[in-house]
Amino acid sequence: MAERIIIAVDAMGGDYAPEEIVKGAIQAVQEMRMEVILVGKREEITPILKKEANTENFPIRVCHAPQVVDMAESPSEVLRQKKDTSIKIALELVKKGEAHGVFSAGNSGATLALAMFILGRLKGVKRPALAGIIPTPEGYTIMIDVGGVVDCRAYHLVQFAIMGHVFAKYILNVSNPRVGLLNIGEEPLKGNELVKETYTFLEKSPLNFVGNIEGKDILWHKADVVVCDGFVGNVALKLGEGVVESLLTLVRQEVKRSFVSKVGLILAKRLLKRVFKKLDYSEYGGAPLLGINGTVIIGHGRSEAKAIKNGIKMAATFVKKNINAHLEKGLKEHETFMPGRLKEVLS
Amino acid sequence: MAERIIIAVDAMGGDYAPEEIVKGAIQAVQEMRMEVILVGKREEITPILKKEANTENFPIRVCHAPQVVDMAESPSEVLRQKKDTSIKIALELVKKGEAHGVFSAGNSGATLALAMFILGRLKGVKRPALAGIIPTPEGYTIMIDVGGVVDCRAYHLVQFAIMGHVFAKYILNVSNPRVGLLNIGEEPLKGNELVKETYTFLEKSPLNFVGNIEGKDILWHKADVVVCDGFVGNVALKLGEGVVESLLTLVRQEVKRSFVSKVGLILAKRLLKRVFKKLDYSEYGGAPLLGINGTVIIGHGRSEAKAIKNGIKMAATFVKKNINAHLEKGLKEHETFMPGRLKEVLS
Numbered sequence: 001m002a003e004r005i006i007i008a009v010d011a012m013g014g015d016y017a018p019e020e021i022v023k024g025a026i027q028a029v030q031e032m033r034m035e036v037i038l039v040g041k042r043e044e045i046t047p048i049l050k051k052e053a054n055t056e057n058f059p060i061r062v063c064h065a066p067q068v069v070d071m072a073e074s075p076s077e078v079l080r081q082k083k084d085t086s087i088k089i090a091l092e093l094v095k096k097g098e099a100h101g102v103f104s105a106g107n108s109g110a111t112l113a114l115a116m117f118i119l120g121r122l123k124g125v126k127r128p129a130l131a132g133i134i135p136t137p138e139g140y141t142i143m144i145d146v147g148g149v150v151d152c153r154a155y156h157l158v159q160f161a162i163m164g165h166v167f168a169k170y171i172l173n174v175s176n177p178r179v180g181l182l183n184i185g186e187e188p189l190k191g192n193e194l195v196k197e198t199y200t201f202l203e204k205s206p207l208n209f210v211g212n213i214e215g216k217d218i219l220w221h222k223a224d225v226v227v228c229d230g231f232v233g234n235v236a237l238k239l240g241e242g243v244v245e246s247l248l249t250l251v252r253q254e255v256k257r258s259f260v261s262k263v264g265l266i267l268a269k270r271l272l273k274r275v276f277k278k279l280d281y282s283e284y285g286g287a288p289l290l291g292i293n294g295t296v297i298i299g300h301g302r303s304e305a306k307a308i309k310n311g312i313k314m315a316a317t318f319v320k321k322n323i324n325a326h327l328e329k330g331l332k333e334h335e336t337f338m339p340g341r342l343k344e345v346l347s
Numbered sequence: 348m349a350e351r352i353i354i355a356v357d358a359m360g361g362d363y364a365p366e367e368i369v370k371g372a373i374q375a376v377q378e379m380r381m382e383v384i385l386v387g388k389r390e391e392i393t394p395i396l397k398k399e400a401n402t403e404n405f406p407i408r409v410c411h412a413p414q415v416v417d418m419a420e421s422p423s424e425v426l427r428q429k430k431d432t433s434i435k436i437a438l439e440l441v442k443k444g445e446a447h448g449v450f451s452a453g454n455s456g457a458t459l460a461l462a463m464f465i466l467g468r469l470k471g472v473k474r475p476a477l478a479g480i481i482p483t484p485e486g487y488t489i490m491i492d493v494g495g496v497v498d499c500r501a502y503h504l505v506q507f508a509i510m511g512h513v514f515a516k517y518i519l520n521v522s523n524p525r526v527g528l529l530n531i532g533e534e535p536l537k538g539n540e541l542v543k544e545t546y547t548f549l550e551k552s553p554l555n556f557v558g559n560i561e562g563k564d565i566l567w568h569k570a571d572v573v574v575c576d577g578f579v580g581n582v583a584l585k586l587g588e589g590v591v592e593s594l595l596t597l598v599r600q601e602v603k604r605s606f607v608s609k610v611g612l613i614l615a616k617r618l619l620k621r622v623f624k625k626l627d628y629s630e631y632g633g634a635p636l637l638g639i640n641g642t643v644i645i646g647h648g649r650s651e652a653k654a655i656k657n658g659i660k661m662a663a664t665f666v667k668k669n670i671n672a673h674l675e676k677g678l679k680e681h682e683t684f685m686p687g688r689l690k691e692v693l694s
Contacts, residue, residue, distance in 0.1 A: 074536065109532075137597055147531060150539040184494060184581040189421065192497040192578045215582045216589030231539045232579055234531040235562045236586050242563030243590040250484055 004035050004059065005316045008090035008099035011040035012068040013106020015302050021105065022048040024308025025060055031309070034316045035059040037099055040086040041066065065089040069106055071301060075113035087111055091118045094294045101295030101315040103286060105303045111296065112148060112289060119294035122324055124331045128291030129160045129230065130298060131167055132237050133284040138221035142168050143182075145230035146237045146287065152229035154197040157181075158205070159331065163290040164225035165207055166330040170321050171288075171314070172224070180213035180223030182232060188212070194229065202227075205334060285310030288318060290327065295319050351382050351406065352663045355437035355446035358387035359415040360453020362649050368452065369395040371655025372407055378656070381663045382406040384446055387433040388413065412436040416453055418648060422460035434458050438465045441641045448642030448662040450633060452650045458643065459495060459636060466641035469671055471678045475638030476507045476577065477645060478514055479584050480631040485568035489515050490529075492577035493584045493634065499576035501544040504528075505552070506678065510637040511572035512554055513677040517668050518635075518661070519571070527560035527570030529579060535559070541576065549574075552681060632657030635665060637674065642666050 009025050011018045018040055025036045026049075038045050042064040049060065065086040069078050078085065087106055093099040095118050104111050108130065121128060129145035144164040149156055161179050168177035181199055183191045188199055190212060202209045213223050215236060228236070285307040286297035295318045299311040356372055358365045365387055372383045373396075385392050389411040396407065412433040416425050425432065434453055440446040442465050451458050455477065468475060476492035491511040496503055508526050515524035528546055530538045535546055537559060549556045560570050562583060575583070632654035633644035642665045646658040 072534065074534065137593065150531065182582060184497065184578060184585070187419065187421070192576075195578075214589075215584070215586030216592070218586065219589050219593040228582075231531060231542075232582055235529060235575075235579055236582055237562070238531070239562030239565065239583050239587055240590050242561075242566050243587050244594070245563070246484065246566040247591070247594060 004033060005101075005319050006035040006037060006099045007312050007315045007319075008037045008039055008063070008093040008102050009308075009312055010087045010090050010102070010104035010106050010111075011038040011045050011062075012065070012086040013104040013111075014299060014308075015071075015105075016304055017105070018044050019048055020303065020305045021308050023052055023305035024303070025312060026053055026058065027305060027309040028312040028316075029059050032313050032316055034313075035061075036312065037061050037063050037090075037093060039063045039065050039090040039093070040068070063089060063093065069110045071107050073107060073110060075107075075109045078107070078110040079113055079117060088114050088118070091115055091294070091296070095119060100319040101297070103297045103299060103308075103312045103315045105286075105299030105301060105308060105311065108147060108287075108298045108301075111298055115289055115292045115294065115296045119292050119296070122291050122293050122328055122331070124328065124335075125163075125291035126159055127156055128289050129156075129163060130287050131164060131290050132233065132287050133172075134218060134226075134237070134240070135283060136219045136221045139224075140172055140284065141218055141221055141224060141226055142172070143218070143226045143228065143233050143237060144290070145228065146233040147230045148289065149229065150231040150234075152194060154194060154201060157194070157198040157227050157229065158201045158334075159291070161202055161205070161207055161209075161225065161227045162330050162334045163327055164227060166326045167288065167290060167323065168224045170323055170326050171317065174224045176208050177224035178210045178222075179207045179225045179227065180210050180217075182218075182226050182228035182236070183212035183214065186212050186214065198227070207334070283310060284314060285312075286314050288314070288323075293324070295324070351380060352448075352666050353382040353384060353446045354659055354662045354666075355384045355386055355410070355440040355449045356655075356659055357434045357437050357449065357451035357453050357458075358385040358392050358409075359412070359433040360451040360458075361646060361655075362418075362452075363651055364452070365391050366395055367650065367652045368655050370399055370652035371650070372659060373400055373405065374652060374656040375659040375663075376406050379660050379663055381660075382408075383659065384408050384410050384437075384440060386410045386412050386437040386440070387415070410436060410440065416457045418454050420454060420457060422454075422456045425454070425457040426460055426464060435461055435465070438462055438641075438643070442466060447666040448644070450644045450646060450655075450659045450662045452646030452648060452655060452658070455494065455634075455645045458645055462636055462639045462641065462643045466639050466643070469638050469640050469675055469678070471675065471682075472510075472638035473506055474503055475636055476503075476510060477634050478511060478637050479580065479634050480519075481565060481573075481584070481587070482630060483566045483568045486571075487519055487631065488565055488568055488571060488573055489519070490565070490573045490575065490580050490584060491637065492575065493580040494577045495636070496576065497578040497581075499541060501541060501548060504541070504545040504574050504576065505548045505681075506638070508549055508552070508554055508556075508572065508574045509677050509681045510674055511574060513673045514635065514637060514670065515571045517670055517673050518664060521571045523555050524571040525557045525569075526554045526572045526574065527557050527564075529565075529573050529575035529583070530559035530561065533559050533561065545574070554681070630657060631661060632659075633661050635661070635670075640671070642671070 132146035
């Protein structure tokens with residue numbers, strides 16, 4: 001393997017693929033010492049690369065993949081029927097040791113399923129989880145899980161807490177991350193059976209557990225890591241995005257409808273731009289899949305170049321900081337709270 | 348019973364009780380032919396009533412209750428230990444036939460528990476649900492359940508769908524309400540076990556089922572009724588409110604920090620005010636508890652007079668339109684999809 005970190009990028013995944021992916025990759029290798037392999041249809045990628053890159057010395061290669069996974073395809077269909085998709089070949093590059101990590105802004109369900117199938121899980125991990133990085137005015141909050149596991153048991157959530165803790169510590173550089181449990185009230189006895197059971201475990205764990213966190217508190221950064229099952233997390237994440245987008249649309253409509261002076265409008269728009277910048281997800285650009293035996297970062301489907309760039313850089317940082325070794329160590333240290341041991345803890 | 352509709356109002360429930368409650372009650376009886384019984388500490392209510400009402404001819408009476416339920420008290424504590432709270436006495440007025448319905452902006456968990464205990468359920472209802480009325484730019488969406496039942500089975504969700512349908516039809520006047528299932532994707536096979544099973548029932552039901560609805564679509568009014576379990580619904584509701592509030596706070600901070608002209612600021616603020624007005628929950632002012640053998644509307648804890656007024660008016664409308672008869676009829680018509688019958692449907 002080369003000394004330089006190599007990230008395989010799914011050039012065909014995402015709403016603005018391959019243009020924005022290629023642009024993002026070029027920006028990433030300009031800002032960070034690393035190499036990118038763009039995986040996808042060579043005939044589509046090469047012209048963009050030639051047009052966008054003003055030199056041929058970029059550490060970017062193309063690896064041809066004839067098939068593309070559509071956003072709406074079910075993971076099981078993809079697993080059964082599609083043998084040569086860009087995301088699959090990207091993951092296989094990691095398996096073969098030709099790349100250190102993967103970034104994709106494509107179909108997240110299919111990426112997760114293929115990553116499980118090709119790379120497998122880290123030792124001790126029951127189910128890998130998708131960690132969403134939520135921008136808040138006070139800093140970033142990790143929400144885990146946001147769609148990896150939709151039918152959770154308490155031990156899944158406990159593992160999510162440990163993995164979120166490790167990620168916050170080593171990637172977001174939070175020294176003693178506050179871990180909260182997403183719930184419908186602050187009191188310990190609130191919630192459904194799942195969170196009530198999870199609460200009892202987290203309370204006894206060595207994690208910096210700050211108790212229950214309500215939906216309204218996520219944006220006030222009351223915890224660095226917010227633990228939830230993947231169904232709740234995914235609904236919440238999409239709802240949050242939806243609310244922000246709806247408000248933006250409403251503001252645009254009002255601006256069009258208003259008969260106020262041009263100056264006022266410009267000022268209003270500038271003001272709002274500053275506000276919404278604080279909630280911009282493209283700063284981190286990706287949600288890591290934690291618990292996979294390899295590095296896999298999933299980008300937002302609507303990512304443009306900047307978010308792609310940051311997602312690719314996150315993948316390289318993930319490799320550089322050897323996050324998976326920290327995850328395994330963290331999970332081992334918290335073994336008392338791990339699957340097989342839960343019965344003992346309970347009895 | 349008097350001809351006029353009588354609503355018992357918990358004068359001690361809510362963050363701004365009793366002042367705003369009394370004011371809201373006065374406004375309600377001014378706008379709608381009805382009577383209000385303010386239940387709570389007479390010594391606190393009477394002076395406010397005297398001060399706010401400019402005549403003694405208002406159809407408002409006071410019914411003394413010496414105890415108050417705190418917002419943080421657990422329902423089981425309240426049930427066991429507090430005998431003479433304002434919310435309990437208000438519900439007992441309905442039980443005794445001295446009032447037709449109850450409105451409270453207090454502790455919703457305790458109100459639900461007491462309503463179940465004192466009034467019981469409608470015939471055929473497995474578990475009553477709290478129906479949140481979500482303001483969207485395109486109109487109102489009912490989200491059911493938003494905190495009544497946190498551990499749901501598919502038949503609970505099917506009943507929520509039927510009850511939401513009836514409420515949308517008779518209170519929001521939607522002729523053939525579109526019913527959607529809150530999920531993490533649009534495709535039928537998405538989601539956890541609970542929603543996948545619920546989907547198969549709703550698909551076969553005579554309801555106007557429009558399939559899965561994602562969090563981001565709620566605000567675009569893709570359905571008139573959005574069905575979910577109470578844990579997910581409560582998290583989502585609070586998160587949505589939290590996002591809107593965070594944005595408002597950020598705007599205020601930016602306005603303070605800016606060195607732009609006064610005119611620009613005033614225009615920007617006016618613009619935002621119009622936008623946020625479209626997302627104002629106080630227009631309806633309350634979430635009905637559907638499936639209770641009586642009329643119970645729960646208001647937002649932070650309700651001020653306008654929201655209280657609208658919540659009380661909603662309670663009166665609920666009684667006037669005999670919603671519970673429609674609920675029982677609706678549940679009976681959809682009996683194939685009801686609890687005991689689910690096994691047959693499945694086999």
